[in-house]
Amino acid sequence: MTARRFHALTATVAIVAVVLQLVLVIRGGQVLDEVEPPALGLRLARFVAYFTVQSNVLVAIASVTLALDPTRDTRTWRVLRLAGVVGITVTGLVHFLLLRPLLDLDGADWAADKLLHIVVPVLALAGWVAFGPRPRITHREVGWALAWPVAWLGVTLSVGALSGWYPYPFLDHREDGAAAVVVASVGVTLLFLVLFAVAAGLDRRLAPRPGAD
Numbered sequence: 001m002t003a004r005r006f007h008a009l010t011a012t013v014a015i016v017a018v019v020l021q022l023v024l025v026i027r028g029g030q031v032l033d034e035v036e037p038p039a040l041g042l043r044l045a046r047f048v049a050y051f052t053v054q055s056n057v058l059v060a061i062a063s064v065t066l067a068l069d070p071t072r073d074t075r076t077w078r079v080l081r082l083a084g085v086v087g088i089t090v091t092g093l094v095h096f097l098l099l100r101p102l103l104d105l106d107g108a109d110w111a112a113d114k115l116l117h118i119v120v121p122v123l124a125l126a127g128w129v130a131f132g133p134r135p136r137i138t139h140r141e142v143g144w145a146l147a148w149p150v151a152w153l154g155v156t157l158s159v160g161a162l163s164g165w166y167p168y169p170f171l172d173h174r175e176d177g178a179a180a181v182v183v184a185s186v187g188v189t190l191l192f193l194v195l196f197a198v199a200a201g202l203d204r205r206l207a208p209r210p211g212a213d
Contacts, residue, residue, distance in 0.1 A: 003070040003131040010123040011063035014056050017115035022047060024112055049159070050167050051152055052116050055091045058084030059124045071133055071210050078136045083145040085128045086195045090149070092121030094188065098170055129202070132209030137200045149192050153185060 025047045028037045037043055047053060062081045065072050072081075095117035105113050156171060166172040170184040 004067050006123075006127050006131060007063045007066035007070065010120070010127050011060050011067055013115060013123060014060035014063060014120045017112060017120055018053060018056050018060065020108065020112045021053065021116060024108060046165065046167065049156065051087070051149070051156075052091050052095070054148075054152070055084065055087035056116055056120055059088050059120055063124070063127070066127075066131075066133075070131065073133065073136065075140075078141045079144040081128075082137055082141050082196070082199060083148050085124055086145065086192065086199055087149065088121045088124045089195055090188065090191060092117055093191070094168075099168065129206070130209075132206075134203045134206060134209050137203040139200075142196045142200055146192060146196060150189070153189070157181075157185075 025037075025043050026040065028043075038046075058080060062077070062084045065077065100117075103113065156167060160166040160171065169175050171181055173181045
């Protein structure tokens with residue numbers, strides 16, 4: 001029951017965070033983008049393009065399934081769970097190190113920012129460490145889970161080159177040049193590799209957790 005309740009809490013917070021962000025985007029808010037908001041259709045397309053939103057959605061899906069069944073285990077689910085945990089960890093780290101100093105938010109914008117980038121990452125990581133379920137990670141899961149951020153980066157840079165819009169300033173070559181984008185992209189990719197390796201190592205070394213007390 002402890003595991004179920006924690007996963008349910010994580011799912012609830014992640015869903016609230018994403019929905020709040022969506023409402024703010026629909027209303028023309030600038031939580032994740034400080035430029036003048038475009039038309040609604042384009043705002044919604046950009047909303048789903050953010051890695052922050054995608055990682056929170058993955059956490060929400062995995063947490064809902066774990067709240068229903070803390071011993072959940074299928075090959076596809078393993079990939080989703082691993083991608084969500086590592087992805088949301090990267091979301092928190094990149095936000096803290098690169099994006100937080102650029103933002104000056106208040107009210108609902110501030111609340112959405114903190115939920116998406118701090119509260120959900122902490123809950124997701126704590127829940128994975130405390131309740132698992134594990135063991136669940138092999139080289140196969142790591143390979144498939146890594147495909148998501150690599151594909152996201154490729155699509156994001158391609159769309160940015162065609163449209164001139166980038167979700168994060170460190171991916172925009174007009175900010176500090178193409179070399180800076182390459183460095184940032186390689187750096188974040190290496191961060192993913194390190195975190196996947198750490199997750200796989202902990203999955204083997206930590207005590208097996210069926211996910212239910």
